[in-house]
Amino acid sequence: MSKKVAINPGWEYYEKLTFAPAVRKGNMLFISGINACRIDPDSGRSIAQGDIADQTAEIYSRMKEILEAAGASFEDVVATTDYITISENYKATAEVRRQYFGESFPASTGVIVNGLLGRGVLIEINAVAVLD
Amino acid sequence: MSKKVAINPGWEYYEKLTFAPAVRKGNMLFISGINACRIDPDSGRSIAQGDIADQTAEIYSRMKEILEAAGASFEDVVATTDYITISENYKATAEVRRQYFGESFPASTGVIVNGLLGRGVLIEINAVAVLD
Amino acid sequence: MSKKVAINPGWEYYEKLTFAPAVRKGNMLFISGINACRIDPDSGRSIAQGDIADQTAEIYSRMKEILEAAGASFEDVVATTDYITISENYKATAEVRRQYFGESFPASTGVIVNGLLGRGVLIEINAVAVLD
Numbered sequence: 001m002s003k004k005v006a007i008n009p010g011w012e013y014y015e016k017l018t019f020a021p022a023v024r025k026g027n028m029l030f031i032s033g034i035n036a037c038r039i040d041p042d043s044g045r046s047i048a049q050g051d052i053a054d055q056t057a058e059i060y061s062r063m064k065e066i067l068e069a070a071g072a073s074f075e076d077v078v079a080t081t082d083y084i085t086i087s088e089n090y091k092a093t094a095e096v097r098r099q100y101f102g103e104s105f106p107a108s109t110g111v112i113v114n115g116l117l118g119r120g121v122l123i124e125i126n127a128v129a130v131l132d
Numbered sequence: 133m134s135k136k137v138a139i140n141p142g143w144e145y146y147e148k149l150t151f152a153p154a155v156r157k158g159n160m161l162f163i164s165g166i167n168a169c170r171i172d173p174d175s176g177r178s179i180a181q182g183d184i185a186d187q188t189a190e191i192y193s194r195m196k197e198i199l200e201a202a203g204a205s206f207e208d209v210v211a212t213t214d215y216i217t218i219s220e221n222y223k224a225t226a227e228v229r230r231q232y233f234g235e236s237f238p239a240s241t242g243v244i245v246n247g248l249l250g251r252g253v254l255i256e257i258n259a260v261a262v263l264d
Numbered sequence: 265m266s267k268k269v270a271i272n273p274g275w276e277y278y279e280k281l282t283f284a285p286a287v288r289k290g291n292m293l294f295i296s297g298i299n300a301c302r303i304d305p306d307s308g309r310s311i312a313q314g315d316i317a318d319q320t321a322e323i324y325s326r327m328k329e330i331l332e333a334a335g336a337s338f339e340d341v342v343a344t345t346d347y348i349t350i351s352e353n354y355k356a357t358a359e360v361r362r363q364y365f366g367e368s369f370p371a372s373t374g375v376i377v378n379g380l381l382g383r384g385v386l387i388e389i390n391a392v393a394v395l396d
Binding site: 027028075076078079080081085087090094097098101104105106107108109110111112113114128130 | 136138149150151152153154155156157158160162163164165213215245246247248249256258260
């Protein structure tokens with residue numbers, strides 16, 4: 001069997017964290033919860049801006065980077081979990097999913113949580129992929 | 133390796149959604165969060181009725197349909213997550229689990245969330261199976 | 265393929281539950297949500313004591329027992345999910361993760377939920393491992 005390998009698309013921020021953006025072992029790839037936080041250039045603070053559809057677009061853009069760093073694609077993603085803090089406008093995130101998954105959708109679960117870690121975060125998404 | 137395959141026991145409602153009831157790739161089967169929503173014939177609205185044990189029974193009935201459509205069984209289910217909105221009477225769901233799993237139980241996690249997507253939904257359950 | 269096998273490090277309490285501490289099938293190991301509940305010798309009631317870092321230390325100690333019972337180690341753990349009821353002092357749990365994972369961290373997701381099952385429980389953690 002292969003060894004456990006941390007997947008990092010070059011995100012330096014993770015070097016001080018105690019988890020990797022994703023981990024591959026054998027043909028299984030587990031992607032950590034991704035949110036849309038960015039460092040605000042004015043305040044220097046990490047904050048997620050925009051509505052839930054904007055944040056979802058940013059999340060899938062980051063997931064694409066992770067998948068590419070793992071030599072994988074959205075075709076390999078078999079499950080996602082959406083953790084959201086508001087359900088208002090949640091349906092607008094479906095368009096982002098169509099854009100990235102085409103018609104090859106994963107299994108998914110969506111739940112409304114009490115809060116997410118990061119200022120302004122409305123949605124966080126993790127994923128599992130089975131690689132070829 | 134096998135391709136990713138959407139598993140759908142003939143549930144037309146999913147044709148407009150951006151996720152599948154379940155997805156299989158290789159020997160891994162990921163089952164989406166299932167709740168007990170049904171279309172109410174009077175109002176035409178989707179609603180989950182009954183208490184948490186009733187809803188759990190409906191969920192496991194649906195999970196059985198998914199597993200059969202995938203050529204799998206509850207013996208293959210290795211993990212479930214219960215997302216609940218109330219903890220009152222939660223213990224009553226154990227009887228449903230005994231009915232479906234016999235003595236071959238999965239690993240499980242149960243958490244109380246802030247809300248679930250769907251009117252009247254008290255519990256939503258997802259699952260992972262490893263097929264033979 | 266291997267059969268589904270329940271993994272139990274000898275925890276008698278689970279004999280009356282409808283889930284196993286962990287389940288292995290093939291090379292996949294799914295670990296149930298673990299919390300820090302113990303029977304209080306005075307009251308006879310199950311309760312989790314201490315702050316979130318204390319409880320996390322207890323959880324990882326239990327996860328180690330599970331992994332050893334499965335013939336596995338933290339090197340095999342590819343994903344964890346932290347369900348927490350408070351975010352205050354959450355960063356203090358990172359030290360516990362360093363202690364158990366060394367530098368070989370898993371993918372992780374952390375969400376703030378509305379409640380956890382068990383008196384005094386501030387954090388519950390589940391995990392997935394891919395065995396050699």
